[in-house]
Amino acid sequence: MKRGTPDHPKMLMLEFALQRIFRKHRRKPDAGFKVLAVGIMETLWGWCSQYAIQGDIGKWPDDVIAQAIGWEFSGIELISALIEARFIDKVPEPCRLVIHDIQDHATNTWRQNLQDAGLKWWDGSPPRKYNLQKNSRKPPEISRKSPQPEPEPEPEPEPEPLIAEAAERMYRLHPKKTEMVLVPAALASAVNGSGDIQKTLLEIEACHAAWCKTDDWTKQSGRFVPKLAHWLSDKGFTKWPDGTKPVTDKEFYAGLKLYTPLPTEDDEVENPQPARPFLAKLAAK
Numbered sequence: 001m002k003r004g005t006p007d008h009p010k011m012l013m014l015e016f017a018l019q020r021i022f023r024k025h026r027r028k029p030d031a032g033f034k035v036l037a038v039g040i041m042e043t044l045w046g047w048c049s050q051y052a053i054q055g056d057i058g059k060w061p062d063d064v065i066a067q068a069i070g071w072e073f074s075g076i077e078l079i080s081a082l083i084e085a086r087f088i089d090k091v092p093e094p095c096r097l098v099i100h101d102i103q104d105h106a107t108n109t110w111r112q113n114l115q116d117a118g119l120k121w122w123d124g125s126p127p128r129k130y131n132l133q134k135n136s137r138k139p140p141e142i143s144r145k146s147p148q149p150e151p152e153p154e155p156e157p158e159p160e161p162l163i164a165e166a167a168e169r170m171y172r173l174h175p176k177k178t179e180m181v182l183v184p185a186a187l188a189s190a191v192n193g194s195g196d197i198q199k200t201l202l203e204i205e206a207c208h209a210a211w212c213k214t215d216d217w218t219k220q221s222g223r224f225v226p227k228l229a230h231w232l233s234d235k236g237f238t239k240w241p242d243g244t245k246p247v248t249d250k251e252f253y254a255g256l257k258l259y260t261p262l263p264t265e266d267d268e269v270e271n272p273q274p275a276r277p278f279l280a281k282l283a284a285k
Helices: 008-025 033-051 062-068 075-084 108-116 159-173 180-191 197-212 214-223 228-233 249-254 277-283
Strands: 086-091 097-099
Touching: 008 033, 008 075, 008 180, 033 062, 062 075, 075 086, 097 214, 159 180, 159 197, 180 197, 180 228, 197 214
Parallel strands: none
Antiparallel strands: 086 097
16 A cells, blocks of 8 residues: 555545444444555455456456455445545446556556566556656765755645635535535545645635525525535536636635635724635735
């Protein structure tokens, strides 16, 4: 297992899915849910490297996969949880199920075994090895000049507190209050890979605020509103009401007045402290 995998948002999503399954059966695992999730994935990858070496794990029935890793409930529940956490992908027959992005995440030993067997990955791509020499570090060169002190960079807000705060604000505004525990993980997955987490969170919150004002979301006390975690997982924030998306930072902020309104020059506020300083910076542009 690669470094950082146990703390990945996808592993957190698997933990939440396992919690729902155990609550349904009124059982508790022998260890914590994080230990259970990590153990399931480590065992699954190890078993797949031997008996589904091309990543096509769907050639085996769900119950066989569940029995192979020691799962005590039905195979359908396990596979559904793995698909929800995006560790397994659904594909057309005959593969049916495959390990997510196995071409990129497999170890070199796995790749070598696949190459020795004269096989390719399930999608036909060849098993290329990682070039470890590219990542090897050269010994530092000794400089005879006295080093000059480098200026300290300005501290940036930590991403996890920003995501947690944004998830709480969105849940507070959302018409349908359910499954709050899934919202932070879904939001973390939505911003994963974003170059600017602050800007991405701003756009998602602005889009969500815009949807919360629509008739479709306000009628019948939000009866037809999707759950917030599902809305984030389905990338609902990529579709704006009526197809209208703001194009400036100020317009993005205008959609967030329900969250953290910033004081204006006319407001008589002593030492105003906006809840999100980066929003103030964007609104001032």
